[in-house]
Amino acid sequence: MMKHIYTSLDIGSDTIKIVVCELYQNKLNLLAASSFKSKGIKKGLISDFELATECIKSAFAEVEDMLGIKIKKVISSVPSFNAEYNIITGNVKILNEDGIVTSDDIIKSLEVAAKSITFNSREIVTVLPIDFTVDDNALIKNPKGMKCSTLGCRAVLVTTPRKNVYSVVNLLENIGIEVVDITLNEIGDLYSFNNKLFDEKVGAIINIGSDITNVSLYNRSIIVKSSAVNMGGKNVDSDISYMYKVDAKTACNLKLKFALAHKKNASVNDIVEVKTATQNILKINQFELSEVVMSRLEEILNEAKKEINLLTSKKIDYIIITGGTSNMLGFEYVVRDVFGDSANIGNVKMLGIRDNIYSSCVGNIVYFISKLKLKNKNYSMISDNEVYQMTSISSRKLSTSDSMLGKIFGFFFSE
Numbered sequence: 064m065m066k067h068i069y070t071s072l073d074i075g076s077d078t079i080k081i082v083v084c085e086l087y088q089n090k091l092n093l094l095a096a097s098s099f100k101s102k103g104i105k106k107g108l109i110s111d112f113e114l115a116t117e118c119i120k121s122a123f124a125e126v127e128d129m130l131g132i133k134i135k136k137v138i139s140s141v142p143s144f145n146a147e148y149n150i151i152t153g154n155v156k157i158l159n160e161d162g163i164v165t166s167d168d169i170i171k172s173l174e175v176a177a178k179s180i181t182f183n184s185r186e187i188v189t190v191l192p193i194d195f196t197v198d199d200n201a202l203i204k205n206p207k208g209m210k211c212s213t214l215g216c217r218a219v220l221v222t223t224p225r226k227n228v229y230s231v232v233n234l235l236e237n238i239g240i241e242v243v244d245i246t247l248n249e250i251g252d253l254y255s256f257n258n259k260l261f262d263e264k265v266g267a268i269i270n271i272g273s274d275i276t277n278v279s280l281y282n283r284s285i286i287v288k289s290s291a292v293n294m295g296g297k298n299v300d301s302d303i304s305y306m307y308k309v310d311a312k313t314a315c316n317l318k319l320k321f322a323l324a325h326k327k328n329a330s331v332n333d334i335v336e337v338k339t340a341t342q343n344i345l346k347i348n349q350f351e352l353s354e355v356v357m358s359r360l361e362e363i364l365n366e367a368k369k370e371i372n373l374l375t376s377k378k379i380d381y382i383i384i385t386g387g388t389s390n391m392l393g394f395e396y397v398v399r400d401v402f403g404d405s406a407n408i409g410n411v412k413m414l415g416i417r418d419n420i421y422s423s424c425v426g427n428i429v430y431f432i433s434k435l436k437l438k439n440k441n442y443s444m445i446s447d448n449e450v451y452q453m454t455s456i457s458s459r460k461l462s463t464s465d466s467m468l469g470k471i472f473g474f475f476f477s478e
Contacts, residue, residue: 066085066087066443066445066447066450067085067086067087067432067441067442067443068083068084068085068086068094068443068444068445068450069083069084069085069086069138069428069431069432069443069444070082070083070126070134070136070137070138070444071083071084071137071138071139071140071251071424071425071427071428071431072119072137072138072139072140072235072424073140073248073251073421073423073424073427074101074104074107074109074115074119074139074140074231075101075104075107075272075273075420076101076104076105076106076107076272076273076274076275076295076297077100077101077272077273077274077296077297077387078098078099078100078101078273078387078420079098079099079100079101079118079119079122080096080097080098080420080421080423080424081095081096081097081098081099081122081123081125081126081134081137081424082095082096082416082421082424082425082428083095083096083126083130083134084413084425084428086432091413091425091428091429093413093416094130094453095126095129095130096126096416096421096424097122097125097126097129098418098420098421099118099121099122099125100118101115101118102114102115102117102118103115103116103117103118104118105274106144106274106275106293107142107143107144107272107274107275108142108144108227108230109230109231109234112230112234115234116234116237116238119234119235119238120238123238123240130453131452131453132445132449132452132453133449134240135239135240135241135444136240136241136242136243136444136445137235137240137241137242137243137444138242138243138244138245138246138427138428138431139231139232139235139242139244139245139246140245140246140247140248140251140423140424140427141188141223141227141228141231141245141246141247142223142227142231143223143227143247143248143249143277143289143291144223144224144227144291145223145224145227146188146221146222146223146247146249146289147185147221147222147223148219148220148221148286148287148288148289149180149219149220149222150193150217150218150219150220151176151177151179151180151190151217151218151219151220152176152179152215152216152217152218153172153173153174153175153176153177153178153179153215153216153218154172154175154213154214154215154216155168155171155172155175155213155214156212156213157211157212157213157214161210162210162211162212163208163209163210164197164206164207164208164209164210164211164214165207165439166207166437166438166439168214169192169195169206169207169214169216169437170437170438172195172214172215172216173190173192173216173218176190176216176217176218176220177190177218177220180220182222184224184225185222185223185224185225186222186223186224186225186227186228186229187220187221187222188221188222188223188228188245188246188247189221189245189246189247189250190218190219190220190221191218191219191221191250191285191286192216192217192218192437193216193217193218193219193283193285194216194217195214195215195216195217196213196214196215196216196217197209197211197213197214197215198211198212198213219285219286219287221247221250221286223247228245231245232245243444244431244434246427246430246431247286247289248270248277248423248426248427249268249270249277249279249286249289249423250286250426250427250430251422251423251424251425251426251427251429251430252268252270252279252383252385252409252422252423252426253268253279253281253284253286253426254426254427254429254430254433255385255409255411255412255422255423255425255426255429256268256383256385256409256410256422256426257284257426257429260381261281261283261284261381262283262284263283264283264380264381265280265281265282265283265375265377265378265379265380266280266281266379266380266381266382266383267279267280267281267371267374267379267381267382267383268281268382268383268384268385268409269364269367269382269383269384269385269386269406270384270385270386270422270423271295271296271363271384271385271386271387271388271389272295272296272386272387273295273296273297273387274293274295274297275291275292275293275294275295276291276292276294276295276363276366276367276386277289277290277291278290278291278292278367278370278371278374280371280374280375288374288375289374290370290373290374291370292363292366292367292370294359294362294363294366295363295386295388296318296386296387296388298359298363299318299356299359299360299388300314300315300318301314302355302356302358302359303317303318303322303352303355303356306355307337307339307345307347307352308339308340308341308345309337309338309339309340309345310340313337313338317335317337317347317352318356318391321333321335321347321349321352322349322352322353322355322356322391323349323353323356323357323391323392323393324353324356324357324360324388324391324392324393324394324396324397325353325357325360325393325394325396325397325400326350326353326354326357327393327396328392328393329349329350329352329353329354329393330348330349330350331348331349331350331351332348333348333349333350334346334347334348334349335347335349353393356391357397360388360394360397361397361400361401364384364397364398364401364402365401368401368402379405381405381406381407382402382405382406382407383406383407383408383409384398384406384407384408384409385408385409385419385422385423386419386420386422387418387419387420389408389409389419390418390419390420394408395408409422411425413425
């Protein structure tokens, strides 16, 4: 029996994230997950091809060592810089003898809709179905199996500048990796946290990255707009570095290992000693350090809040905040100060990778599988022979830190 195994790649400015999962009985089984320090990536775009290539090769090598096989195919996110979201429509005749709508008819209607827009310097990333019409019946979510003569669709066409796509695809092809699908992390974030309640609501997701914070707007579980705040986790590091005259690495370590996101539970009695750039020993207390961190985090979230208000005048039903910075202790208090009770921190539901830096990566797999279901396709990125290698005791290097086989969560496919 075919195993359904998928690999997702998220090329971030700070870290390269790779997640490998198996779909079994409508549940995701995490096989491996890894994050690797990135180089040659700035604000989500590839700034140094050679540096980025070496970094991504190392990231794949780390995951391949966990699994015992070579990864040859991936779903990859591409930069959302200058992404556009256009509503499109299309109609097709149902030509089969019974007049029953099939998966092929649904895909054809979406293809016809996508061809209704012409552009020269942009590339299609994906098409997100909104709803369908079956003859005179409108606003149908899934028309498969229904009888009609004409099927119509309404969808969102997502495009980006071509360089966003080709820079990533060319890099991966150069190292022998086939890109079987592309997507945006903003789509992955929604699929990572989505639930049925979102289908009738307007909401936003804020993903605090290293260089930038992405703000995305969703209507009925479809992304409709996105923008970015030119601040992220590295700005927190810079503030610490400036305030205490320490290097960037020390500042980052202070943020990750000692500071709290909010001063509420920070202690003036907890002290850490660090060396300054002039080699002096400096004593830093947790309360003062947390005040520095909190100030920048509040600024980032307030700017994100302004972006949401610019994206829509509609009432926002939910706001989810994700990204690695949202994992900081006390971050929920900063969220509450800025948004009150209208926002929540995201929670990746997969055992083994509770860290929100993986939210986009996991969600992109969920989205890919949902497209396979729509197309009625049976597909895996790993062959049966490779599965045998992976599960062989002689080839797998099992440890609690590098293998998550058996960690299962039920997430998909509301029938």
